[in-house]
Amino acid sequence: MTVQNAPFCQIPQKVKGSIIRIFATPMEKFNIIVLAKQVPDTRQVGKDAMNADGTINRAALPAVFNPEDLNALEQALAIKDRFPGSTVTMLTMGPERAKEIVMEGVYRGADGGYLLTDRLFAGADTLATSYALSTAIRKIGKFDIIIGGRQAIDGDTAQVGPQVAEKLGLNQITYVEEILDMDSKSVTVKRVITGGVETVKAPLPCLLTVNGSAAPCRPRNARLLMGRKNYDVPAWTVADVNADPAKCGLSGSPTKVKKIENIVFQAKESKRYGADEKEIAALIEELATNHIIG
Amino acid sequence: MNNYKDTPELSARMHSPLMERIVELKENFYAEAGKYDYAPKDLADAMDNFDRVLELTGSVCDEVIAPNAESVDREGSHCSGGRVQYSQGTAQNLKVMHQAGLSGFGLPRQYGGLNMPVTVFSAVCEMISRADASFQNVWGLQSCADTINEFGSPEQKEKYLKMASNGATMSMDLTEPDAGSDLQSVMLKATEDVENGCWRLNGVKRFITNGDSDIHLVLARSEEGTTDGRGLSLFIYDKRNGGVNVRRIEDKMGIHGSPTCELVFNNARAELCGDRRLGLIKYVMALMNGARLGIATQSVGIQDAAWREAVAYAAERRQFGRNIDTFPAVYQMLAVMKAKIEASRSLLYETSRYVDIYKSLDAISKTRTLTPEERQESKRYSRLADALTPISKGMTSEFANQNAYDCIQIHGGSGFMRDYACERLYRDARITSIYEGTTQLQVVAALRYVTSGVYSQYVKDMLATLPDSESKTAISAMVEKLDAMTAHVLDQKDTEVNDFCGRRLMESAAYCVMSTLLLRDSIETPDLFDKSLKVFLDYSRSQVEGHYSVVMSWTPESMEYYK
Numbered sequence: 090m091t092v093q094n095a096p097f098c099q100i101p102q103k104v105k106g107s108i109i110r111i112f113a114t115p116m117e118k119f120n121i122i123v124l125a126k127q128v129p130d131t132r133q134v135g136k137d138a139m140n141a142d143g144t145i146n147r148a149a150l151p152a153v154f155n156p157e158d159l160n161a162l163e164q165a166l167a168i169k170d171r172f173p174g175s176t177v178t179m180l181t182m183g184p185e186r187a188k189e190i191v192m193e194g195v196y197r198g199a200d201g202g203y204l205l206t207d208r209l210f211a212g213a214d215t216l217a218t219s220y221a222l223s224t225a226i227r228k229i230g231k232f233d234i235i236i237g238g239r240q241a242i243d244g245d246t247a248q249v250g251p252q253v254a255e256k257l258g259l260n261q262i263t264y265v266e267e268i269l270d271m272d273s274k275s276v277t278v279k280r281v282i283t284g285g286v287e288t289v290k291a292p293l294p295c296l297l298t299v300n301g302s303a304a305p306c307r308p309r310n311a312r313l314l315m316g317r318k319n320y321d322v323p324a325w326t327v328a329d330v331n332a333d334p335a336k337c338g339l340s341g342s343p344t345k346v347k348k349i350e351n352i353v354f355q356a357k358e359s360k361r362y363g364a365d366e367k368e369i370a371a372l373i374e375e376l377a378t379n380h381i382i383g
Numbered sequence: 384m385n386n387y388k389d390t391p392e393l394s395a396r397m398h399s400p401l402m403e404r405i406v407e408l409k410e411n412f413y414a415e416a417g418k419y420d421y422a423p424k425d426l427a428d429a430m431d432n433f434d435r436v437l438e439l440t441g442s443v444c445d446e447v448i449a450p451n452a453e454s455v456d457r458e459g460s461h462c463s464g465g466r467v468q469y470s471q472g473t474a475q476n477l478k479v480m481h482q483a484g485l486s487g488f489g490l491p492r493q494y495g496g497l498n499m500p501v502t503v504f505s506a507v508c509e510m511i512s513r514a515d516a517s518f519q520n521v522w523g524l525q526s527c528a529d530t531i532n533e534f535g536s537p538e539q540k541e542k543y544l545k546m547a548s549n550g551a552t553m554s555m556d557l558t559e560p561d562a563g564s565d566l567q568s569v570m571l572k573a574t575e576d577v578e579n580g581c582w583r584l585n586g587v588k589r590f591i592t593n594g595d596s597d598i599h600l601v602l603a604r605s606e607e608g609t610t611d612g613r614g615l616s617l618f619i620y621d622k623r624n625g626g627v628n629v630r631r632i633e634d635k636m637g638i639h640g641s642p643t644c645e646l647v648f649n650n651a652r653a654e655l656c657g658d659r660r661l662g663l664i665k666y667v668m669a670l671m672n673g674a675r676l677g678i679a680t681q682s683v684g685i686q687d688a689a690w691r692e693a694v695a696y697a698a699e700r701r702q703f704g705r706n707i708d709t710f711p712a713v714y715q716m717l718a719v720m721k722a723k724i725e726a727s728r729s730l731l732y733e734t735s736r737y738v739d740i741y742k743s744l745d746a747i748s749k750t751r752t753l754t755p756e757e758r759q760e761s762k763r764y765s766r767l768a769d770a771l772t773p774i775s776k777g778m779t780s781e782f783a784n785q786n787a788y789d790c791i792q793i794h795g796g797s798g799f800m801r802d803y804a805c806e807r808l809y810r811d812a813r814i815t816s817i818y819e820g821t822t823q824l825q826v827v828a829a830l831r832y833v834t835s836g837v838y839s840q841y842v843k844d845m846l847a848t849l850p851d852s853e854s855k856t857a858i859s860a861m862v863e864k865l866d867a868m869t870a871h872v873l874d875q876k877d878t879e880v881n882d883f884c885g886r887r888l889m890e891s892a893a894y895c896v897m898s899t900l901l902l903r904d905s906i907e908t909p910d911l912f913d914k915s916l917k918v919f920l921d922y923s924r925s926q927v928e929g930h931y932s933v934v935m936s937w938t939p940e941s942m943e944y945y946k
Contacts (some may be wrong), residue, residue, distance in 0.1 A: 312497070316419070
């Protein structure tokens with residue numbers, strides 16, 4: 090994935106050596122929206138993790154906060170720490186129990202959040218999901234920055250964040266590892282690229298997707314666990330966010346899964362090369378042809 | 384996995400019938416509901432809060448503290464330029480525990496604390512110790528703030544309690560090269576600096592756990608020319624003022640994550656806490672009781688960790704074509720380990736509950752006059768807590784050593800290698816029966832309650848409330864033996880005989896008390912505790928009968944063989 094909004098990006102002059110973090114005077118306040126998803130914990134795959142038809146058996150896997158969305162939440166909370174008075178609003182889509190994601194955010198320091206839930210939202214691919222989220226964000230209205238995880242561990246598409254930005258006409262920076270600086274007009278981040286990092290500055294408002302290599306999220310907080318346990322997560326339907334039902338859920342999803350296959354690598358697919366110069370040259374050529382090296 | 388969720392035996396201990404009284408007192412009849420969003424409005428609300436905080440701690444233990452334990456043990460703490468650097472893992476543990484909002488755990492909300500009862504604090508300490516016993520020292524010492532809360536001035540409370548709730552670390556600086564068990568010999572000199580309105584501390588402290596902390600409580604000699612405990616006062620030292628340097632840290636056998644420091648006080652600015660001359664005889668005594676309960680929690684955590692390691696290994700290790708946990712020699716050891724844990728928990732949490740009741744009543748007595756019934760209640764529970772604390776500390780720490788030993792035994796040769804956690808547990812356990820008063824000193828503290836019949840009466844009173852059963856009969860028989868041993872020893876009218884038989888008497892009393900409390904817990908939750916009760920009764924009977932047969936045949940002349 091490349092920087093989508095390259096024309097708007099500025100690379101700061103001083104990127105060599107250690108980065109001196111000069112934050113804006115903490116007079117600014119930002120409204121931050123965090124996109125998060127409840128996912129089956131695919132890190133705990135057991136024998137019954139898949140259904141016979143190749144889909145995920147969600148009942149067999151615990152539902153968890155998508156890991157990279159936690160990295161995103163931490164970036165949002167760090168902005169709130171740095172700029173007191175800023176707000177962090179969680180936004181998620183899913184069944185009723187996905188309210189847990191909003192509560193998890195609240196217990197870590199988010200101010201509140203919304204759950205998009207409606208049978209009409211069900212079965213959404215990334216296009217329908219990003220449409221639904223963008224309608225909810227429009228309804229929330231006031232925001233300076235939207236932060237989400239790079240991708241969810243169930244679909245691994247990394248498409249929802251960028252699509253939300255496109256639908257809202259926002260600048261976006263993907264693969265963010267750290268927010269270095271913010272002021273009322275712009276945000277400067279460090280993003281991960283192959284073989285290194287780059288520093289990117291973008292005007293606000295914008296959308297960031299955060300990489301798993303970013304700072305881990307802080308734990309839930311005891312005072313918030315007790316003090317905010319009665320927070321009632323507002324649930325929004327298709328009608329609440331003025332969405333077009335045709336663009337939501339299954340009917341709004343052009344993606345059709347044709348087949349899911351279980352690939353098992355076998356030793357017979359391997360190639361053997363000898364130790365002489367000719368064989369080594371052939372090995373290198375093969376690796377170069379497959380773009381594994383070079 | 385979560386250290387709380389996987390231990391129903393622990394959550395069962397949080398749901399004692401006494402909790403209703405504990406919570407209403409600790410919450411001063413829910414006076415703060417509505418004033419703070421995290422103050423409970425009733426018992427159910429409070430119990431739900433405890434559950435949430437314990438579950439949170441369990442996840443921090445499981446996700447952060449336990450995974451760090453091995454590297455913390457290997458890396459240890461460092462000392463350079465007079466300052467201590469925690470191992471990376473310990474530093475991370477502290478950061479995460481503070482982010483989780485678990486600082487100021489028992490302190491009043493007005494100082495930013497969570498106002499949690501001692502009973503819940505004990506459960507948190509147990510879980511932390513199971514994950515990494517050394518971290519319990521660093522984190523658990525925040526309870527030193529309770530002493531400032533109890534005896535400090537309003538200004539000191541405002542300053543130091545808020546610091547503690549904000550994650551400041553603490554230490555209690557008592558021991559000196561020539562004053563270990565005998566704290567009356569403390570020589571660190573405190574001189575009043577009238578001009579600057581403070582005190583100045585000069586001298587050396589040794590074996591100070593977490594000695595480079597942010598806030599120190601220091602026992603020092605304020606009365607020139609005195610040589611006993613009545614010349615000692617308690618001081619608060621704020622690290623930011625400077626004047627105390629760490630000369631070295633000890634190279635220890637275990638609990639490597641907990642830095643043990645030698646401190647040099649060089650005209651260090653300090654504040655007097657409470658009244659002069661009461662340092663040892665009042666404040667440190669109160670501090671030590673809390674610290675002893677803390678070691679009991681640490682001991683139970685280690686016992687539990689050792690048992691789990693042993694169970695897991697025995698279930699996987701195959702010899703002679705069978706998993707070794709199918710051999711009587713092995714499953715018997717595992718059952719005894721588990722029984723010791725449950726008997727320890729029954730005692731630890733009952734003691735914690737008594738501490739909660741009298742301390743909460745103490746706190747209320749500062750805002751209004753207690754009713755005669757409340758005064759009576761406070762006195763009763765304070766006395767019981769004083770009686771149960773030395774046996775809690777003494778027995779649980781010995782059991783921690785025994786479980787750690789058995790854990791290695793079950794691992795066989797592999798347990799002697801550093802590849803398994805059991806060798807760390809073995810080293811970490813060893814200090815529990817030494818610091819905050821050796822087992823031998825716990826015997827001294829417990830002996831007066833044995834000879835005055837407090838334990839015996841306590842057990843009889845409780846048994847009278849429980850339905851008849853074989854277990855109850857077995858305990859009654861043990862108490863009869865305890866009474867007979869006590870009478871026999873007292874008949875000798877020789878204090879040396881008392882001391883000589885002290886360990887056997889204290890242990891016998893402790894087995895009676897622990898069996899009774901476990902019986903009661905087992906009646907409340909049989910699924911969890913019935914087996915452990917039966918196993919512990921077998922173990923207790925063999926111990927008490929052994930002590931009985933020796934003590935009853937003893938005469939003062941018997942001691943001569945030992946000299």
